[in-house]
Amino acid sequence: MAAILEKHQDMRGILVEQPEVLLDGEHLLSARGVRDRCQFPGGRFFHPISAKGEVWTISQVLHDWPDADCRAILLNCKEAMRDTDRLLVMEMLTVPCKPDPRVSIIDMMMLLYFGKARQRTVDEYSELFRATGLALARVLRTAGAFSIVEARPV
Numbered sequence: 001m002a003a004i005l006e007k008h009q010d011m012r013g014i015l016v017e018q019p020e021v022l023l024d025g026e027h028l029l030s031a032r033g034v035r036d037r038c039q040f041p042g043g044r045f046f047h048p049i050s051a052k053g054e055v056w057t058i059s060q061v062l063h064d065w066p067d068a069d070c071r072a073i074l075l076n077c078k079e080a081m082r083d084t085d086r087l088l089v090m091e092m093l094t095v096p097c098k099p100d101p102r103v104s105i106i107d108m109m110m111l112l113y114f115g116k117a118r119q120r121t122v123d124e125y126s127e128l129f130r131a132t133g134l135a136l137a138r139v140l141r142t143a144g145a146f147s148i149v150e151a152r153p154v
């Protein structure tokens with residue numbers, strides 16, 4: 001969020017985070033000079049979300065959770081979103097039969113350390129969206145290991 005707000009001076013950000021983590025987020029956004037354009041309502045993504053925004057980003061979160069939990073998180077986002085809002089999932093994507101060493105090493109480490117954490121394919125994200133009233137809109141590859149998977153409410 002800091003990087004986005006630094007680049008786009010007309011944008012504002014809302015950080016939905018666990019209350020015990022919010023202060024760290026606030027310090028970071030202060031240090032990056034964008035704190036004045038941010039709100040910190042607090043919240044947990046397994047509970048209904050009261051925040052409103054046009055572009056929703058979930059960065060490096062869904063890879064931590066099994067499918068049922070991802071569906072719960074996405075459903076809470078979907079229920080707070082308006083029809084014109086967009087959801088951007090920022091994750092490393094796995095591609096069947098085409099292993100990317102940058103992604104595979106992280107995937108293996110997550111499996112070893114956390115068991116249920118894992119990177120997913122576009123089709124797997126698409127299926128999670130479908131089950132929660134969202135639809136895959138497009139996939140943006142970046143120069144790095146991360147991709148942006150865009151979804152819209154249906």
Ligand SMILES: C[S@@+](CC[C@H](N)C(=O)[O-])C[C@H]1O[C@@H](n2cnc3c(N)ncnc32)[C@H](O)[C@@H]1O
Binds near residue numbers: 016018059064
């Ligand atoms: C892997 S970190 C990703 C942080 C950041 N979005 C990024 O891209 O660097 C996962 C984040 O999920 C947050 N988180 C974990 N459980 C949560 C919950 N129940 N509600 C809201 N946030 C939660 C953690 O506090 C942490 O900031």
